[in-house]
Amino acid sequence: MPVVHVRGPLKQLAGDRGEHVLEGESVGQLLRELERAHPSTCGWILDERGVLRRHINVFVNGERVEQDTRVEASDRVDVLPAISGGFGPR
Amino acid sequence: MTQLLVGTRKGLYVLEGETGAPFEVEARAFAGESVEYAMRDPRSGRVFASVTSAFYGPKVFYADDPTAEAWEQAAGLELPEGGDHALERIWVVVPGETDGVIYAGGDPGVLFESRDGGATFTLNRGLWEHPSRRRWQPGAGGLCLHSIVTWPGDPDRLAVAISAAGVWLTEDGGETWRSGNDGIVARYLPEDMPPEEVAFCVHCLERAPTRPERMFMQFHGGVYRSDDAGRTWNDIADGLPSDFGFPLAIDPADPDSAYIIPLVADVDRVTPEGRVRVYETRDAGQSWSARSHGLPGRDAYLTILREAFDWTGRGAELELYFGATSGTLFGSGDAGATWFEVATHLPPILSVSAGGKSGED
Numbered sequence: 001m002p003v004v005h006v007r008g009p010l011k012q013l014a015g016d017r018g019e020h021v022l023e024g025e026s027v028g029q030l031l032r033e034l035e036r037a038h039p040s041t042c043g044w045i046l047d048e049r050g051v052l053r054r055h056i057n058v059f060v061n062g063e064r065v066e067q068d069t070r071v072e073a074s075d076r077v078d079v080l081p082a083i084s085g086g087f088g089p090r
Numbered sequence: 091m092t093q094l095l096v097g098t099r100k101g102l103y104v105l106e107g108e109t110g111a112p113f114e115v116e117a118r119a120f121a122g123e124s125v126e127y128a129m130r131d132p133r134s135g136r137v138f139a140s141v142t143s144a145f146y147g148p149k150v151f152y153a154d155d156p157t158a159e160a161w162e163q164a165a166g167l168e169l170p171e172g173g174d175h176a177l178e179r180i181w182v183v184v185p186g187e188t189d190g191v192i193y194a195g196g197d198p199g200v201l202f203e204s205r206d207g208g209a210t211f212t213l214n215r216g217l218w219e220h221p222s223r224r225r226w227q228p229g230a231g232g233l234c235l236h237s238i239v240t241w242p243g244d245p246d247r248l249a250v251a252i253s254a255a256g257v258w259l260t261e262d263g264g265e266t267w268r269s270g271n272d273g274i275v276a277r278y279l280p281e282d283m284p285p286e287e288v289a290f291c292v293h294c295l296e297r298a299p300t301r302p303e304r305m306f307m308q309f310h311g312g313v314y315r316s317d318d319a320g321r322t323w324n325d326i327a328d329g330l331p332s333d334f335g336f337p338l339a340i341d342p343a344d345p346d347s348a349y350i351i352p353l354v355a356d357v358d359r360v361t362p363e364g365r366v367r368v369y370e371t372r373d374a375g376q377s378w379s380a381r382s383h384g385l386p387g388r389d390a391y392l393t394i395l396r397e398a399f400d401w402t403g404r405g406a407e408l409e410l411y412f413g414a415t416s417g418t419l420f421g422s423g424d425a426g427a428t429w430f431e432v433a434t435h436l437p438p439i440l441s442v443s444a445g446g447k448s449g450e451d
Binding site: 081 | 171176
């Protein structure tokens with residue numbers, strides 16, 4: 001199954017774990033699955049419309065993708081705040 | 091000792107001190123985030139902070155001790171799932187009249203209510219589904235519900251103000267709402283506008299707690315007073331250097347009192363003539379006096395935002411505090427007679443809270 005990587009506050013909200021093996025056929029399904037597994041993440045990545053927040057980027061195997069992008073079982077998915085850096089929380 | 095909660099573009103600052111001298115920064119929370127508003131519920135002591143993350147969206151957090159790091163996220167502050175709109179920002183959090191009731195107002199023109207002391211909120215459907223909503227237009231700051239004024243002793247009566255959708259009144263606890271804009275003249279609307287027009291850009295609304303049918307309003311261009319609970323409004327701006335501005339404060343002991351901070355105009359949102367002046371009325375707006383002793387008197391072009399003016403205490407011991415986007419925070423411990431610098435180098439100040447707005451310390 002694809003592995004979703006989160007960091008910073010999203011990692012803390014997701015049980016203080018940075019890697020999540022989740023079931024889903026698209027990026028959007030994986031993010032919903034993350035919300036189901038860790039309800040504290042609800043509203044942080046997807047808004048109440050179910051839309052990816054404007055300044056959150058998702059990458060599959062290093063390539064920036066959209067919410068409806070299909071994923072394979074071997075894929076690595078990174079969820080990152082856009083243009084982030086410095087020595088803040090990792 | 092007075093504690094101030096100061097929301098800034100770069101976090102929440104908790105300041106403490108005695109009037110007349112600079113305060114100390116006792117704590118900082120939500121570093122780097124925009125803290126739109128923070129307040130302490132005078133009944134429970136619980137502190138609320140509205141935080142708008144550029145990445146993760148708007149959230150409200152609460153804590154019993156803002157100097158600790160044990161903030162919890164309030165639940166339910168969201169619009170109906172799967173709809174066309176997302177919550178953009180929570181502008182204000184206000185204690186209700188009933189124990190445990192807290193209101194939150196936000197963009198897009200939404201009101202939330204909590205009945206468990208602010209842990210969980212629900213959307214007010216009466217306002218959300220109001221038939222006129224399709225005509226509501228946002229102001230420059232969005233479609234913001236920024237003012238929520240309760241009626242002391244009557245939890246069913248509430249007035250809210252939205253920029254730019256005017257004043258809305260309920261007498262049944264928020265089940266039904268009617269507009270309350272009669273008498274307001276919007277210079278940006280045609281004179282022959284239909285009576286159902288609600289595009290009124292109210293900037294701030296406050297109620298006189300000892301005479302609750304009286305409210306004061308800072309409008310987009312105009313300062314108004316209502317003596318009939320918001321049904322009609324009378325312009326009271328004569329004597330001011332400008333009728334444009336954002337925040338408004340009152341003395342809870344005196345229903346004839348109000349304080350405003352005029353800015354030049356909507357196209358030039360700075361203090362007029364390079365002078366920082368708070369204007370006070372003690373006769374319900376018949377006359378205004380500048381209260382500026384101790385405030386910058388030259389080369390000072392400050393912008394004071396909507397939520398960046400607050401008070402605590404009452405009467406001769408009324409304390410007033412306001413902050414500018416320059417990061418300077420001013421205070422008065424004698425009802426505006428004299429002013430001092432509370433802090434000078436904060437980030438741009440979005441909000442100042444000095445205690446419960448019911449007038450209780």
